[in-house]
Amino acid sequence: MSSRDALHDVIVVGAGFTGLSAAVELQNAGLDVLLVEARDRVGGRVEARRNGLGELIDTGGQYFCDDMVEVCRLARRYDKTFVETPMDGEFLTQPPLSPADVERAYGQSMAIRHRLRALPLDDPSTALSVAGWLALQPEPRDAKAGFQSMIEGLWCMPIEDIPAWHLAETDRRVTNKTTELQYILRETMYSLAADLGAGLGDCVRLNSPVTRIERSAESARVVTAAGIHKARHALITMPPSMAAQLDYAPALPAPLADALGVWRSGTVIKALLRYARPFWRDSGASGMVAWRDIHGLFCCDASPDDNHAALVFFIAGPIVRGWQGNDAEVKSRILARLTVALGPEAGHPIDVSFRDWTDDRWSGGGYGDLITDPTARDAEDIIWAGAPPLHFAFSDIAPSFPGYVEGAIIAGRIAARKIVEKSS
Numbered sequence: 001m002s003s004r005d006a007l008h009d010v011i012v013v014g015a016g017f018t019g020l021s022a023a024v025e026l027q028n029a030g031l032d033v034l035l036v037e038a039r040d041r042v043g044g045r046v047e048a049r050r051n052g053l054g055e056l057i058d059t060g061g062q063y064f065c066d067d068m069v070e071v072c073r074l075a076r077r078y079d080k081t082f083v084e085t086p087m088d089g090e091f092l093t094q095p096p097l098s099p100a101d102v103e104r105a106y107g108q109s110m111a112i113r114h115r116l117r118a119l120p121l122d123d124p125s126t127a128l129s130v131a132g133w134l135a136l137q138p139e140p141r142d143a144k145a146g147f148q149s150m151i152e153g154l155w156c157m158p159i160e161d162i163p164a165w166h167l168a169e170t171d172r173r174v175t176n177k178t179t180e181l182q183y184i185l186r187e188t189m190y191s192l193a194a195d196l197g198a199g200l201g202d203c204v205r206l207n208s209p210v211t212r213i214e215r216s217a218e219s220a221r222v223v224t225a226a227g228i229h230k231a232r233h234a235l236i237t238m239p240p241s242m243a244a245q246l247d248y249a250p251a252l253p254a255p256l257a258d259a260l261g262v263w264r265s266g267t268v269i270k271a272l273l274r275y276a277r278p279f280w281r282d283s284g285a286s287g288m289v290a291w292r293d294i295h296g297l298f299c300c301d302a303s304p305d306d307n308h309a310a311l312v313f314f315i316a317g318p319i320v321r322g323w324q325g326n327d328a329e330v331k332s333r334i335l336a337r338l339t340v341a342l343g344p345e346a347g348h349p350i351d352v353s354f355r356d357w358t359d360d361r362w363s364g365g366g367y368g369d370l371i372t373d374p375t376a377r378d379a380e381d382i383i384w385a386g387a388p389p390l391h392f393a394f395s396d397i398a399p400s401f402p403g404y405v406e407g408a409i410i411a412g413r414i415a416a417r418k419i420v421e422k423s424s
């Protein structure tokens with residue numbers, strides 16, 4: 001009997017870290033799993049490409065820290081090399097501030113963030129947008145600008161569009177005490193996804209975009225360009241904004257369809273600039289730069305070693321649309337900013353590589369999705385409940401580190417264990 005004729009125990013839709021982690025968990029439980037993925041690779045919003053020097057670089061999700069224990073365990077299991085992000089030196093802001101003023105402004109911005117995290121969900125101000133809530137806070141304008149740049153840089157979305165209650169709920173699940181920029185993997189984060197996919201064997205089907213999902217009380221049928229696959233359960237692990245666009249037959253229950261429809265992807269461009277040497281260290285700079293005059297710009301040292309000097313430059317949130325253009329224009333704007341911040345040598349990289357995730361065909365935009373409807377407070381619970389035999393899981397609804405690789409791993413394992421329980 002062919003794969004198309006077989007009745008699988010579970011079909012997993014989407015081979016990002018959520019789908020990969022779920023498939024591994026399901027397979028380890030002895031279930032027959034088929035994993036279908038639209039792209040020609042696994043990894044989802046984590047990917048790697050060759051730069052102009054032929055070096056394999058992470059162009060998607062990349063950073064992690066000791067507090068992200070599941071990522072660390074997986075990386076050690078697959079013998080990955082942890083590279084500590086160089087952070088010695090001065091953290092610069094543009095326009096410039098003195099080190100004392102940088103520390104003061106950062107402390108005030110973090111105070112705002114901690115206040116939002118602690119906000120009781122029955123507080124009337126949670127119904128406001130984050131921008132509306134921020135306007136009520138007592139800190140000076142510089143501190144509020146720093147907070148806005150921090151949030152739009154992290155979540156890749158304008159604070160006018162994010163409900164205060166949702167950011168409070170999401171941000172307090174990001175519990176790291178160590179900076180999330182602590183490590184990269186020398187072999188790339190994408191290599192970890194590739195190893196997970198390879199371990200699943202021939203149950204992975206790439207280049208198989210799903211066009212329709214049908215369900216009955218007993219089974220699900222997943223229609224792809226390659227054919228129809230049937231299973232007792234289907235687990236959809238695409239980002240919620242993309243899962244909402246699938247064709248379901250019969251239509252999903254209205255509360256579930258609405259819960260999937262309230263999410264939106266952010267916007268982000270990631271650039272990696274390779275230099276002949278880490279020149280910024282000559283003047284005592286760390287390579288870390290935040291811009292106060294334009295929200296959502298951030299740069300840091302991404303050198304795996306002194307022989308591969310690199311800066312990673314993020315353009316995130318509402319400013320992205322204004323930065324988009326041909327590569328030469330984007331490169332020119334980045335180099336102009338870096339030259340002012342770090343000196344003339346910043347204008348002469350030996351390679352510049354870009355990845356614009358905005359409007360990505362299969363993941364929709366930034367590194368994560370956020371709820372934009374202020375009334376959708378029960379959306380996550382409704383999505384977790386699903387419409388059996390259809391189940392849903394994404395990093396964005398993980399109980400820990402939503403929007404991160406860590407959250408994706410956790411969400412995938414939770415969903416898999418629920419399916420295992422229903423199958424026993």
